[in-house]
Amino acid sequence: MLGSTSPSSTSKDGDLTSEEDSWSMTEGTDRAPSPTPSMASMTPSLYSYKSSVDGRTMLRDMEGRTLQATSDGYMLPADDVEHGRLDLQHNLLKLKIGGLYFKPEAVRRALAPKQDITPTVLDIGTGSGSWAIDMGRLFPHVEITGLDLAPANLTSTPPPNCHFECDDANLGLSHYQNAFNLVHCRLLGLGIKDYRSLLNDIAGMLRPGGVYLSIEVDLRVCDGNCDPIFAEKEEEKGFTWLQKTMSAAHAAFKERAPGGCDAGHDIPKWLKSMDCWEETGEKKMYIPVGAWDEGMNKKQRTMADMMLEDTRGLVQALRPLLISHGFFEETVNRMLSNTDDELAHVRKKQHWRFLCAWGIKKGDPSGTSDGGHPPGWAL
Secondary structure (H helix, E strand, O other): OOEEEEEEEEEEOOOOOOOOOOOOOOOOOOEEHHHHHHHOOOOOOOEOOOOOOHHHHHHEOOEEEEEEOOOOOOOOOOHHHHHHHHHHHHHHHHHHHOOOOHHHHHHHHOOEEOOOOOOEEEEOOOOOOOOEEOOOHHHHOEEEEEEEEEOOOOOOOOOOOEEEEEEEEHHOOOOOOOOEEEEEEEHHHHOEEHHHHHHHHHHHHEEEEEEEEEEEEEEEEOOOOEEEOOOOOOOOOOOOOOHHHHHHHHHHHHHHHEEEEOHHHHHHHEEEEOEEEEEEEEEEEEOOOOOOOOOOOOHHHHHHHHHHHHHHHHHHOOOOHHHOOOOOOOHHHHHHHHHHHHOOOOOOEEEEEEEEEEEEEEEOOOOOOOOOOOOOOOO
């Protein structure tokens, strides 16, 4: 870790806007076999899966859900139900941000066609693969790699420039040195044991002028005024069952990912402590859980309803994590049931707070075209 501080830009409120169209993210309904990847590696942490059958050897069943079986550090499911939730979340964040990414000028510059190399993107923690697939369609001249602990349950056939690998970022990613023009990390911290070390890997894998983008979620739920909820007991003012459940989940996540669970708060200062960035910045986004505000416009109401559905799915997905952490089954049943009832009837005014951060690496992304949109740009 190097010590000088790069220029930064900081903002708390408002949208992070990029310039893509809001085209459909869910073509088709059948799950497609995982593609044969075009990238190979000799590192023992990397596994290139070739089919959905092959991928089943990397999964295990627990508490009625299917989880990845390659690491004990991440305990949310990896089944079709969870990946459907992640698809919904992908659409929600795209609507909130205004596209697939923020910092659009830096991203366009980094991914512009180059004279000597193919522009490349790495999506760490790709989940359902939706973001990687959509980026592959948006930038057909760019090679996209989606990386996760478990195979992606794809809802549509990916474009030929998009493939997937199974790897554990906790084991190090030095085998990707100087390999990518964009590294995207979304809601990754819950499975990362040492996010600060991961940032060193990311800085090393980015080419000059490359872009790092991160979105994390604050597990402490906010109230209707976007202030954090601290009440833990039912009789306390401001108590919500969602925050009660997320407090329990936070303790479980913290045990498994001590250096990543709360990384969203620290990533901006970690970036500033490194001397490899030309620019760093951060921004916070707040999304209401349910359309409880009568003054919401159509877009805000749509996002609030999507956030509500996403949250209800997340709460049920927490069961294996909470049970494995040592909570009694009766306690878990009560928490999850009361939380779902609270959400289903929108009994409380609540927000999720998303913590966004970025870094643009020093150096000129040489060999790029001079302006204009890359081929396939969605106008």
